Amino acid sequence: MKIAGKAVVLPYAERCKNILVSNWRGTLHTIKADAKGSKGDIYSSKIKYFFNKGRPYVWVLEGDKHNVNTVIDERGSLAVTSPFPGPLASLLKSINKLPSRIALTGDVIPVRHEKAHSVAENLRETILSEEKTLKQSSYSVSGIFSSSAGCSSRGESLQEVLDGGDRYVAYKFDIRSCSYIDNGGSEHEVDVAEIKASKADQLSPYAVKLIDGINQSRARRRALMLFCLVHMNTKARDAFILSVDRKGFDVLGKVPRLVTTEGLNDHQWREFRFTFTEEANDIETFCRLLVEMEEEALKTVSSYSGLTF
Structure with a gap:
């Protein structure tokens, strides 16, 4: 299985949708308030959320100050990153x-009890569906x-939200604007209507485990080096x-940057994009294509005369 000759990336709206579906942790910002109204200062804390039917549903711990702030001023913002588990975080x-x-940016609206129950049931069904997919997965x-x-x-x-160990207050986050910030720090405004219209990749809910599973395996990281x-x-x-x-998929590779006066190679981390020749519409296809790439790369390198790697 060969990779596509030209690197292909998703539109920004789809990238945003994938990030929202693949993650469940974010940082919520609301405007500090007291009995006299909003103060203009920003309060931030880590929260859990579930992206469902076009919007994040946020769970805030019962004693969190967001619960007071949003009574006075419902405006807020939510920051979510692309998953970076395990050794990737340290790197x-x-x-x-x-x-x-x-x-x-948007409005943080309390969810009524009936709706909160419905969202919780949707979350429960989603978790069970993902567990079933993994149990039935291939080698x-x-x-x-x-x-x-x-x-x-x-x-x-x-699942911790559903288990009831901690008491949460549920909110829906009605999105008014969205910005995508890439790895280089460049910011791109994204039309909210495009995000709502786009569909997340079916492998997005499993992205954290996919990324970590590959990076925790020395053999698979060696295969990434062969791809480079x-x-x-x-x-x-x-x-x-x-x-x-x-x-x-995108890869960070440690590659030569220059040769010093002492003749020693200096290295830098550089990003590479590898594009499949067919779309991986589920985790089975993604893993199959990755294994095929690994086998093909190993055969190619083995055929190089006199090459040591």
Whole structure:
């Protein structure tokens, strides 16, 4: 299975939708308030959310100040990043690189009891569906996911909301504007209507486990290094998968930057895009295509006369 000759990336609206579906943690910002009204200062805290039917449903701990702030002023913003689990988090921190992320502005509206129950049931059904998919998965999928045993999935983490260990207040976040910030820090305004109209990749709910499973496996990271050599003609000393989608995946490779006066190679982390020749519309297809790429890259490298790697 060969990769496409030209790197293909998703439109910004679809990238935003994938981030919202693949993650479940975000930072909520509301305007500080007291009995006299809004003060203009911003209060922020980590929250859990579930993206359902075009909007995030946010769960705020019962004692959190957001619950007071939104009574006075319902305006808020929500920041969500592309998943960066396990060793990827340490790597990004060490090179001062931020993952792609989105910033939403909108209104934080309390969810009535009946609606909150409906959202909770939708979440429960989604978690059960994802668990069923993983139980019925092929060896190629389970092989990758088994390397990510210590990483919680979206469903496992949101199950805590349903279990009732902590008391939460539920809100819906009505989106008014959206900005996509790429890995380089460039900001792109995205039409909210386009986000609502787009569909998230079916593999988005499993992105965290996919990314971590690949990065926790030394053999699979070595395969990423082979991809850089075979398809990008670049010899990487190390590599990590950065993001996944139905079109392909992004890789951070540690590659030569220059040769010093002492003759020693200086290295930098550089991003590479690998595009499939067919779309991976589910995790089975993604893992199959990845395994085919690994096998093909190994055969190609093995055929190079006198090459050591």
